[in-house]
Amino acid sequence: xxxxxxxxxxxxxxxxxxxxxxxxxxxxxxxxxxxxxxxxxxxxxxxxxxxxxxxxxxxxxxxxxxxxxxxxxxxxxxxxxxxxxxxxxxxxxxxxxxxxxxxxxxxxxxxxxxxxxxxxxxxxxxxxxxxxxxxxxxxxxxxxxxxxxxxxxxxxx
Numbered sequence: 235x236x237x238x239x240x241x242x243x244x245x246x247x248x249x250x251x252x253x254x255x256x257x258x259x260x261x262x263x264x265x266x267x268x269x270x271x272x273x274x275x276x277x278x279x280x281x282x283x284x285x286x287x288x289x290x291x292x293x294x295x296x297x298x299x300x301x302x303x304x305x306x307x308x309x310x311x312x313x314x315x316x317x318x319x320x321x322x323x324x325x326x327x328x329x330x331x332x333x334x335x336x337x338x339x340x341x342x343x344x345x346x347x348x349x350x351x352x353x354x355x356x357x358x359x360x361x362x363x364x365x366x367x368x369x370x371x372x373x374x375x376x377x378x379x380x381x382x383x384x385x386x387x388x389x390x391x
Contacts, residue, residue: 322373
C-alpha cells in the first residue's frame with residue numbers, strides 16, 4: 235500500500251540530512267558573530283580605561299564586585315573568551331563564560347532599553363545553543379578530539 239506517509243518519509247529524511255549537513259557552518263557563523271560582538275566591546279573598554287571604570291562605577295552595578303574588579307573581569311572576559319570561541323577551543327567553556335558576561339551585563343543595567351534587551355536575549359540564545367551542542371565539527375575542540383582520542387574518552391567518562 236503506497237500511502238502519502240511512505241512517499242513523504244524518504245523526502246523528509248533527505249531534507250533532514252541536508253539540514254544536518256549545514257550544522258557545522260551554522261555553528262561556525264554563530265561562534266564568529268558572537269566572538270566579534272564581545273571582542274569589539276572589550277576593545278572599546280580598553281581604549282579608555284578611565285571611562286570604563288567610570289561606567290562600572292556609575293552605570294553597571296555589578297553585585298559583589300568593586301567597579302575596578304568588575305571592569306577588569308568584564309573586559310578580560312570580553313577579550314579572551316571570544317578568541318577561544320572563534321577558534322572553537324574550549325568552545326563550551328567560552329560560550330558559557332560569555333553567557334555569564336552577557337547575563338551580568340543585563341542584570342547590571344537597571345534601565346536597559348527594550349531593543350538592547352532583545353539583542354542580549356538573542357546573544358544569550360546563541361551562546362546557550364553553543365554551550366549545549368558544542369562548537370561543532372569545524373572547531374579546534376573537534377580537531378583535538380580527533381588527534382588525541384584519550385581526550386574524548388576522558389570527556390565521555
